[in-house]
Amino acid sequence: MEWRDEGILLSTRRHGETSAIIEVFTPEHGRHAGVVRGGTSRKIAPVLQPGAQLDVTWRARLEDHIGSFQVEPVRSRAAAALGDRLALAGLNAVTALLAFCLPEREPHKRLYLQSEQLLDLLDATEIWPLAYLRWEVSLLEEMGYALELAACAVTGQTDDLAYVSPKSGRAVSRGAAGDWVDRLLPLPDVLRGAGAAGDDEIAQAFVTTGHFLSAHLAQDLGNKPLPEARARFVDAFTRRL
Numbered sequence: 668m669e670w671r672d673e674g675i676l677l678s679t680r681r682h683g684e685t686s687a688i689i690e691v692f693t694p695e696h697g698r699h700a701g702v703v704r705g706g707t708s709r710k711i712a713p714v715l716q717p718g719a720q721l722d723v724t725w726r727a728r729l730e731d732h733i734g735s736f737q738v739e740p741v742r743s744r745a746a747a748a749l750g751d752r753l754a755l756a757g758l759n760a761v762t763a764l765l766a767f768c769l770p771e772r773e774p775h776k777r778l779y780l781q782s783e784q785l786l787d788l789l790d791a792t793e794i795w796p797l798a799y800l801r802w803e804v805s806l807l808e809e810m811g812y813a814l815e816l817a818a819c820a821v822t823g824q825t826d827d828l829a830y831v832s833p834k835s836g837r838a839v840s841r842g843a844a845g846d847w848v849d850r851l852l853p854l855p856d857v858l859r860g861a862g863a864a865g866d867d868e869i870a871q872a873f874v875t876t877g878h879f880l881s882a883h884l885a886q887d888l889g890n891k892p893l894p895e896a897r898a899r900f901v902d903a904f905t906r907r908l
Contacts, residue, residue, distance in 0.1 A: 668734070669726045672696055673741060675782060676719040677766040681707060689715060689736060690766055691723055694779040698769040701725050701736035711738070717762040718744040718786055747789040753907065754789045756900040757799055761786060763894035764803075768810055768884060778809045796904055797864050800857065803876045812836060812883050814875075816859050819843055830854050831875050833882070852878055866908050873901050 674693030682688045687706025692698050701723075705711055714721070720741040727734030748755040761782060769775065785802045788795055804814060813836065818825045820837035830839040830851035838859075839851055852875040856862030881893045 668728070668730050668732075669724065670696065671722070671724045673720065673722050674699075675762070675765075675779075675786065676715060676717055676721055677762045678717060679703075679706070679715045687712075687715060688733070689738075691721060691736075692765050692769065692779060692782065693723070693774075694776045695774055696725075697773040697775060698766065698771055699725065700771070701727075701734045703736050703738055714738065714740045714743070716743065716745050718748065718758045718789075720744070720783070744786055744789055750790075751792055753900075753903050754792065754795065756896070756903040757795060758786065758789060759896040760894070760900035761799070761802070763896035764806065764880075767891070767894050768806070768888065775809055778805060781805050796866065796869050797857070799900075800869055800872050800876065803873075803880070804858070807836075807876065807879050807884065810884055812879050814858070814879070816854065828854055828859070831858075833878055836879060836883075866904075870901075870905050870908060873904070877901065 672693040672695050674691035677690040677692055679687050679689045682702055685705055685707050687703045688700060689703055690698055690700045706715055722739040722741050724737040725734050744758060748758045781802055785798055788798050807813060815836060816838045818838060819828060819840040820832060820835060821843035822840055824840055827840045827842060828838045829841040830844055831854045832839055833852050838854055844851055853871045855868035855871040857864045857868040858872045885891055885893045
């Protein structure tokens with residue numbers, strides 16, 4: 668068995684004396700693991716940094732074997748990330764969430780393209796938090812937890828939408844919230860693609876997307892805790908406010 672693809676390096680861990688096991692996210696083969704022989708060497712180890720764009724060739728005797736990778740660097744994102752604390756936290760959040768929620772060997776081409784585009788914006792510090800928020804919304808949708816924010820779940824009205832139901836992910840208008848208002852999640856305009864998308868609204872939106880990542884997605888994946896990298900990114904962002 669053999670295939671070649673290009674992908675984003677999600678994680679790497681030592682394997683034996685000189686090798687490494689890496690996970691990459693590719694458009695055609697999804698999240699896929701394999702062994703890199705000599706992966707701990709001075710020549711290859713610097714290439715195997717999370718977020719790196721790699722050209723990979725995977726080989727195995729049988730399809731269900733872990734197999735081995737040959738890797739060639741396409742571009743590194745380390746320089747953009749290491750130069751800024753928020754960018755580094757964001758890169759770690761993206762790769763950790765993808766490694767956490769993607770099923771093995773299942774293509775998600777749309778999410779792959781969105782992830783690649785997001786990581787290529789790492790040095791655009793002013794727009795990156797908004798781009799990351801939109802990526803989280805897309806991640807939820809791709810995993811089957813799409814937010815429905817166009818109309819109120821109770822009345823059907825499309826104006827004065829202020830909240831999100833923590834159970835259904837549907838919008839709720841201010842007037843329809845009633846006695847449930849304290850149990851609802853915030854719906855800032857930025858989540859609906861409207862308004863000025865200020866940092867304070869983005870921080871509010873992270874509360875809502877974070878709820879669905881942890882209380883729905885993570886629970887359905889065996890009640891596993893959400894990667895700490897996501898919380899560290901949100902904390903770094905809110906400290907900037």
